[in-house]
Ligand SMILES: NC(=O)C1=CN([C@@H]2O[C@H](COP(=O)(O)OP(=O)(O)OC[C@H]3O[C@@H](n4cnc5c(N)ncnc54)[C@H](O)[C@@H]3O)[C@@H](O)[C@H]2O)[C@@H](O)CC1
């Protein structure tokens with residue numbers, strides 16, 4: 056799914072209106088009805104609503120929603136916040152329609168804001184994607200403060216009022232802190248940013264039938280890997296396939312006290328469909344590997360506790376390096392050789408990334424399209440600090456483009472950034488995955504997919520999606536709190 060910016064969404068609305076021969080009012084009605092379906096699936100008409108409307112089209116949506124809810128027998132109170140003299144045409148039409156059977160109250164000053172008790176549901180339709188300047192004072196600010204201090208649940212229509220759709224806000228900006236955001240047609244870039252978590256809540260998209268042709272043609276740098284996008288990358292096993300068909304992966308992982316990382320990565324690699332797996336470990340890991348992971352072959356380093364030499368790389372179709380590896384100077388030397396000599400597709404993670412940060416020359420040697428999987432701290436060590444998440448994303452795009460690498464910037468909505476600068480945010484995953492070893496599991500999955508011949512770009516998008524999906528299944532089977540990285544491995548499969 057594409058993610059478009061505010062200007063593109065405006066153009067998409069306009070194109071849909073023109074191309075389908077409908078009016079902007081009809082499109083607003085469609086958006087309101089899509090949101091109503093979302094509400095009716097979750098709340099029956101004993102639920103009381105208070106709708107806060109601005110005077111643009113987001114406010115128009117709010118008025119249309121209030122009318123339809125009221126017709127369906129819900130009890131609805133509507134307040135228009137009078138922050139401006141002017142109103143959009145469709146706001147005005149909806150106001151006239153609504154006022155035929157429901158009185159619309161206005162909020163001109165703080166005292167006009169009603170009490171907002173726990174049992175009501177508050178709809179935030181103050182401002183949408185048309186936000187043109189931050190909110191810091193005035194009656195809009197007062198309304199937002201009231202929504203944010205009320206104990207009642209808040210649902211933002213399209214986007215939280217005050218939140219920029221595609222640009223960073225300042226910490227001083229006033230923004231609604233909703234429990235849910237129900238957004239029209241596609242997620243907004245703002246939803247992907249960790250800094251915006253309090254201003255998005257749990258978010259869902261409702262389809263309002265905006266033009267698929269326009270969306271298809273419109274260029275963007277941002278995509279969302281949902282189930283449909285991931286399914287397009289899936290491959291089916293052929294009846295006569297054999298283990299040679301699915302490649303031979305090599306994992307360089309583990310050191311004294313950190314063999315668990317090698318086991319997690321190795322197990323995830325096997326559970327992701329690789330034909331054969333060899334794990335190269337220091338001597339101390341030999342028995343551990345043989346006993347815990349009988350399906351994997353073990354290649355043993357000369358050193359007792361850390362990796363110092365590389366096995367011959369010819370037999371392997373992919374290589375994963377980093378989990379539990381440590382940063383011994385002899386390991387650094389081995390990775391230096393690896394960065395120069397390897398011609399097979401690779402994933403660099405964990406300590407391999409920390410070594411890259413300390414020895415940036417290795418970075419210059421890495422073959423094109425090597426996959427790097429940093430979490431935010433590892434990325435900061437690699438590329439430097441940034442002021443906010445938007446700046447970090449820009450830095451990551453520069454990094455992927457200038458080094459011609461595939462980056463998986465991990466977190467909630469992990470971003471897969473391709474060497475051409477395109478960004479694919481991931482739909483799956485949950486906070487239960489914030490537990491030691493989850494990243495090692497991802498490295499195993501990606502190494503497995505590369506061995507099977509997935510292009511690095513596809514391996515990264517598909518692997519990150521499946522990793523998160525396995526995490527979601529694990530969380531559903533147990534709960535986020537109690538899940539551990541091994542559970543993610545247990546629930547892998549597609
Ligand atoms: N255009 C369409 O046909 C559709 C639009 N939809 C809705 O329309 C919204 C976008 O509508 P608009 O473009 O009217 O934008 P908004 O409803 O976000 O409001 C923009 C208006 O508020 C003013 N404004 C912006 N920032 C302000 C601030 N900080 N303080 C005071 N005033 C401010 C602007 O000057 C403009 O007049 C979407 O989020 C969505 O809810 C939906 O109804 C779907 C169809």
Ligand SMILES: Nc1ncnc2c1ncn2[C@@H]1O[C@H](COP(=O)(O)OP(=O)(O)O)[C@@H](O)[C@H]1O
Nearest residue numbers: 430466467484485486488489491492493494495
């Ligand atoms: N809150 C979250 N929501 C979704 N995914 C998460 C969340 N926290 C962590 N993850 C995922 O878990 C993995 C953690 O990786 P990492 O930090 O490298 O862990 P480790 O080094 O312990 O293996 C990443 O793939 C990340 O995307």
Ligand SMILES: [K+]
Nearest residue numbers: 179182214216
């Ligand atoms: K809103």
